[in-house]
Amino acid sequence: MAAEAPRESSRSRYCPLCEAVYESGDTCPVDGATLVIEAQADPLLGSVIGDAYQIESFIGSGGMGRVYRGTQLSLDRPVAIKVMRLERSADPAMVRRFLREVRLSSRLDHPNIVRVIDGGNTREGRCYLIMELLEGVTLGDYVPEGGLRWEEVRELFGQLCSGVQAFHRAGLVHRDLKPNNVLLVDDGDGGRRVKIFDFGLARDLDPDTTGLTAEGEFLGTPGYVAPEQMSSGEVTLQTDVYALGAVLYFMLTKRSAFPGKTGPAVVMNQLAGNSAELRIGAQGVPRGLDAVMARALELDIEDRFDSVEALIEALIGVDQDMPRRERSGLGPWLDTGKIAATRGGASKQRAPLSRRAVLMGLGGLGAAIGMGVGVAIQLRSKPIRLGMSGALSGPAGGVGRGVAEGLEVRFAQANEAGELGRGRPIELEVLDDGYESERARANVERFAKDKLAVVGCVGTRTTAASLELVNAAGLPMIGSHSGARHLRHDPPDRYVFNYRAGYGREAQALVQHFRRREKIPPTGFAVLAQDDSYGESGLDGIRRALAADGFHDFDAIQVARYPSNTMDVHAALEAVSARSQVQVVLLVAAYRAAAQFVADLSRLDDAPRCAGISPIAGKLFVDELRALGGNPEGMLITQVVPHPESSANGVLRYREALAAHRPGATPSFVSLEGYIVGDMVVEALRRSGRSDDREALVEALESFDAVDFGFGARLSFSASDHQGSERVWATRIDAAGRLLDFELS
Secondary structure, eight states, X not given: OOOOOOOGGGSOEEOTTTOOEEXXXXXXXXXXXXXXXXXXXXXXXXXXXXXXXXXXXXXXXXXXXXXXXXXXXXXXXXXXXXXXXXXXHTOHXXXXXXXXXXXXXXXXXXXXXXXXXXXXXXXXXXXXXXXXOOOOEEHHXXXXXXXXXXXHXXXXXXXXXXXXHHHHHTTEEOSOOOGGGEEEEEOSSSBEEEEEOOOTTOEEOOTTSOOOOOTTOOOSOTTTSOHHHHHTOOOOHHHHHHHHHHHHHHHHHSXXXXXXXXXXXXXXXXXXXXXXXXXXXXXXXXXXXXXXXXXXXXXXXXXXXXXXXXXXXXXXXXXXXXXXXXXXXXXXXXXXXXXXXXXXXXXXXXXXXXSOXXXXXXXXXXXXXXXXXXXXXXXXXXXXXXXXXXXXXXXXHHHHHHHHHHHHHHHHHHHHHTTTOTTOOEEEEEEEOTTXXXXXXXXXXXXXXHOSEEESOBOHHHHHHHHHHHHXXXXXXXXXXOOOGGGOOSSOOTTXXXXXXXXXXXXXXXXXXXXXXXXXOGGGEEEEEESSHHHHHHHHHHHHHHHHTTOOXXXXXXXXXXXXXXXXXXXXXXXXXXXXXXXXXXXXXXXXXXXXXXXXXXXXXXXXXXXXXXXXXXXXXXXXHHHTTOOOTTOEEEESSXXXXXXXXXXXXXXXXXXXXXXXOOOOHHHHHHHHHHHHHHHHHHHHOOSSOHHHHHHHHTTOSSBOOSXXXXXXXXXXXXXXXXXXXXXXXXXXXXXXXXXXX
């Protein structure tokens, strides 16, 4: 018995105008066109196209072609493959339009774009386009009955506007923006990422470019295509502004902005300027939004917003008028954070994100992120997450708190001023490690999972414990509060960038000063050194300075060590006091241990003078020493930043930020260093333009060439040099315990 022929009603149909696919029916309910029945057999399944891509299974179809799931054979990578219909391939105009889509797609590449990998035509005449394969849902399917809540509309519409902006900057107009040409995919962080696609109608703004639309042919989607596009074929940036206004209305209502049961009826209302009631009464929608949409949908192009930027500015204006109680997140609406996938009314049914969008491959372009006001409406689509591990408690706790303070006020300043765009706030998480190696490593291991970088980490042995992890994870470590050698390899570790001069450089500066100005002999020095790599780094600098003067018998120098992370300096005191020829003790120590040593030493007859390097932390050291009954007057302390009370441009900025964000806080060398590191980070983030790309951040830092933040030391980095400053300043403590500027020899 012969097999029964398949019933025609079981075969899918497509609309040759709007390219929608239907399982039944004779005419398209949108524009009234007669539906075309899909061919039953598919000879392309299992074939290899372009000698590189195997076609494996059918995804969907439209008026221009069919879309398949496939594999790029050379990389074993899944791809989407769009193949033009054979009957369309016989039409030279359609072939030019298809190949033009391939050409246009090569001009754009961004995370908000359905990325095009390849394209062309075969010897048999079939045209094809190869794209990344994405799982997602269209905006048309995602919007629930009644529309989305305003908070979620802002997030998604902001991404859409940014994409369209970038398309315009490339000199192109999309001409077919609509909900079903916007794909939403999982961004990997609990939210949705917009992907604009189907740029088959995209057109150059260049007036010399020949259009491909045949005379009398209508291309576009009723309800979204601009009136001038339908009547005269004219396209400008405002053509897409019109479509954006219609998409915004749909997102809020799940209805067309123009009434009509058929496509022709909708078009007639568009050309007559008869829009639907644009008043949106949903709770949380700002007053004035209806007027913004009405202007975007003006019939006369001269009355419409002249750019996407102007539309965004108008939206920002009406949204900032919302009562504070209706704003979500941590403050003004521009800082509300990413809208999670469950926001916008969890009780409403949504198309699941894992659903494959049939229209996935019906285009292949998108747009880059907008700059300036273009990203403002994105509402912190991705905060910039940074981490800091430092001693907030224990003998070095004051240093960790000071560095954190400087970083926090710099980042607060950047966020408040929108230095990185209103949609990219910096978030800093600070964890206490108590200056303990294992705790520091655990903190950094945690940061490696979700932070862009670690900044301002405090301590030599703690950064040493984390260094292997930092390099293995590709986690940038920027501006650590340590001058140790392990952070200054030659050539440098790719992910380690330093602001401050090394401990050795500071120690050298002190030795050179005493040798040249006061003629102290080499054996007149003694050293209090913390028993770890911090102490060794300082000792190395002292050795180098003495060797430069021809002295190599370093064993003749009294080196007294004390246990790290303690104040146990008694044995060191005895060792130094036993050497009568000692005139100056160089302190390579933490501030509390140094204060204990100096206090005890000062009680001896004919006690030698002391001088220290920056980790003894200036004011913290002075306060600790005076509390112990010691007198710091006359001591020299090197610094790696200018005086926090100076009038340098950068220092003035620092004090202004400190007063604004930490009222009552006292300027200090430690927090100033944190602020300068914050300056480095903000500038690198500005250059990279990314919130989650570590490699882009590294490349941005390596592009620094004599960057001047106004602190007296220009910063430069390169692939072979990750040391920002070698500048050493000095201070002298007066009778009142103040640290005054001092010129070293």
